[in-house]
Amino acid sequence: MINKRVAIILLLLFTAHSWQSKAQSQLDAYIQEGFKNNQGLHQQSIQLERSLLALKEAKSLFLPNISLLGTYTKANGGRTIDLPIGDLMNPVYATLNQLTNSNNFPHIDNQSILLNPDNFYDAKFRTSLPLINAEIWYNQKIKKELITQQQAAVNVYKRELVKNIKSAYYQYYQAGKAVAIYNNAQLLVKENIRVNESLLKNGVRNNTALTRSQTEKQKIEAAITQASNNQLNAKAYFNFLLNRSLTSDIIIDTTYFSKQESVNTTSTNTREELVQLNTGIAAYKLAEKMQRSYLVPKLNTFLDLGSQGFNFDYNSKTQYYIWGVNLQWDLFAAGKNRYKSQQAKTDVASLQAQYSQTEQALQLQTEQSLNNYNTALSNYNSAKTQLALANKYYNDQLKVYKEGQLLYIELLDALNQLTNSELQLSLAQANVLTAAAEIERNQAAYPIN
Numbered sequence: 530m531i532n533k534r535v536a537i538i539l540l541l542l543f544t545a546h547s548w549q550s551k552a553q554s555q556l557d558a559y560i561q562e563g564f565k566n567n568q569g570l571h572q573q574s575i576q577l578e579r580s581l582l583a584l585k586e587a588k589s590l591f592l593p594n595i596s597l598l599g600t601y602t603k604a605n606g607g608r609t610i611d612l613p614i615g616d617l618m619n620p621v622y623a624t625l626n627q628l629t630n631s632n633n634f635p636h637i638d639n640q641s642i643l644l645n646p647d648n649f650y651d652a653k654f655r656t657s658l659p660l661i662n663a664e665i666w667y668n669q670k671i672k673k674e675l676i677t678q679q680q681a682a683v684n685v686y687k688r689e690l691v692k693n694i695k696s697a698y699y700q701y702y703q704a705g706k707a708v709a710i711y712n713n714a715q716l717l718v719k720e721n722i723r724v725n726e727s728l729l730k731n732g733v734r735n736n737t738a739l740t741r742s743q744t745e746k747q748k749i750e751a752a753i754t755q756a757s758n759n760q761l762n763a764k765a766y767f768n769f770l771l772n773r774s775l776t777s778d779i780i781i782d783t784t785y786f787s788k789q790e791s792v793n794t795t796s797t798n799t800r801e802e803l804v805q806l807n808t809g810i811a812a813y814k815l816a817e818k819m820q821r822s823y824l825v826p827k828l829n830t831f832l833d834l835g836s837q838g839f840n841f842d843y844n845s846k847t848q849y850y851i852w853g854v855n856l857q858w859d860l861f862a863a864g865k866n867r868y869k870s871q872q873a874k875t876d877v878a879s880l881q882a883q884y885s886q887t888e889q890a891l892q893l894q895t896e897q898s899l900n901n902y903n904t905a906l907s908n909y910n911s912a913k914t915q916l917a918l919a920n921k922y923y924n925d926q927l928k929v930y931k932e933g934q935l936l937y938i939e940l941l942d943a944l945n946q947l948t949n950s951e952l953q954l955s956l957a958q959a960n961v962l963t964a965a966a967e968i969e970r971n972q973a974a975y976p977i978n
Contacts, residue, residue, distance in 0.1 A: 555782045556698060559771060563694050564977075566772035570690060573683045580672070580679040587669040591659065598835075599652040604645035612640040646839070653835025660830055660854075663822035671815045678808040681801040687977045688801070690770065692970040696963050697767040702781050703959035704760035707952060711753045714948045718746045721940070724931065738937035745941060800891055800973050806884040810877055817873035823866040826858035895971040902964035909957035912950065919943075919950035 564570060615637045622634035659665060725739040765775040831853055838847035859866070926943040929935040969975050 555780055556695065559698065560691055560694050560975075562773075563690055563771045564687060567690055567770060568772055570683070570686050573679075573686045577676070577679045577683050580676045584669070584672040584676055587665070587672040590662075590665040590668070593656055593658045596655045596657075597652075598655055599650070601650045602646050602648075604643060604647045604649075606643075606645075608644045610642045610644065612642065615639040649837070649839050650841060651835065651837040653833045653837075655831060655833050657829055657831040659827070661826065661828040663825040664819055664827075667815050667819035667822060671812050671819070674808045674812040674815065678805050678812070681804040681808065684801040684977060685805070688970055688973060688975060691975045691977070692966050694767070694770050695966040695969075697763065697770055698779075699959045699962040699966075701760065701763040701767050701779055703955050704756065704763045705781065706955040707756040708753060708760055710948060710951045710955065711749055711756055713951075714944065715746065715749045715753065717944060718742055718749055721937075721944075722746065725937070728933075741937055741941065745944075802887055802891065803884065806880055806887060810880045810884065813873055813876040813880060817870050817877065820866055820870035820873055823859045823862070826856060828857075829855045831855065891971065895968070898964065898967040898971050902961065902968055905957065905960040905964040909954070909961050912954040912957040916947075916950040916954050919947045923947045 616639060618637050622636070625634045626632055721742045722739065725742050729736055729739055764777075764779055767779060768775050768777045833849075833851040835849060836843055836847045837849065838844075923940075923943040923946070926935060926940050930937065930940045
């Protein structure tokens with residue numbers, strides 16, 4: 530029974546770094562589900578959408594802008610213009626009335642006209658269009674760089690999510706194996722209890738061995754409870770990454786690595802973290818140029834189509850149009866633009882230094898992850914050997930114990946060694962898988978859209 534049990538365990542474990550197609554497709558399906566449902570990735574995607582909208586806004590600045598403008602004024606008092614029309618015309622009108630012997634020419638009062646327009650409106654459509662404006666041109670270029678930067682941020686999150694999903698998947702698998710190993714160990718203890726009860730009835734052994742085996746049974750039951758709890762926690766974390774119900778079932782494909790395959794260190798130049806910094810540098814360089822663009826004058830044109838008049842009159846006399854151009858050329862700003870340009874230049878230098886440091890840090894991470902993988906693989910191979918030896922040792926000790934030539938405490942020690950070896954092999958498997966996922970993350974090797 531022991532040989533069959535070890536054979537099954539070894540069959541379920543891997544020996545190198547290459548998924549069979551069925552296991553890979555199942556895990557990839559979970560990863561794609563994580564890409565679709567993970568809330569953290571959803572937040573990053575919203576930020577990317579925001580950057581795309583910002584680019585559209587920057588492009589719209591090149592197009593005509595049409596606005597409806599209107600004013601209405603009601604005034605009384607204030608400055609006036611006095612016109613002595615009565616003083617000028619009344620003597621003339623009086624003479625004319627005398628000559629014509631009529632009253633056809635009335636008396637006219639002097640006029641006092643308010644400078645503030647009373648009951649006056651002015652409504653118009655204003656169309657404006659930039660002809661020369663370097664700032665909005667650089668602004669559009671900067672927005673494009675920010676889109677690339679945010680896309681890189683989304684990909685960084687995706688790659689981290691892939692690593693976390695894989696690690697959680699392996700952890701859940703290992704937790705399930707631990708439960709199975711303890712259950713198998715409990716079966717062996719129950720068998721020992723049966724043997725000890727039989728030996729006790731036949732007077733070959735006293736009840737000490739039986740009591741010790743029953744105590745061991747209680748310890749394994751406690752270990753099963755702890756392992757089951759670890760499995761539930763691993764399941765909840767995995768489902769959390771996929772934004773599913775924390776108790777959703779997880780399909781475990783037990784077809785693992787079947788042939789050895791080396792893992793090599795590749796260049797880190799394709800890492801999205803470096804793309805982020807590169808686009809940040811490009812954006813700051815454009816910002817520096819934009820601050821120097823004050824040397825280029827701004828030229829806009831406009832066209833007003835409207836109507837203005839008193840008492841809301843609207844006719845051909847109130848209608849008007851005005852066309853013109855606006856020129857703005859900042860000749861003196863007390864060094865403000867120059868200081869802004871220098872600030873942007875220091876930002877570029879800072880990001881360039883950060884790029885160099887990040888590049889070295891990523892190379893260090895890749896080298897360390899490769900070393901960790903080699904160590905984990907070595908530990909796994911050692912654990913396989915230890916399990917084979919522990920299995921042989923337990924079988925030998927059990928045979929001697931049944932012949933009455935071995936203390937139960939020695940048999941129990943062999944059983945504990947066997948159980949620990951199985952647990953170590955399962956843990957070593959998960960460590961190799963996790964180390965391989967870390968290398969894949971550091972090399973940005975997983976294909977993402």
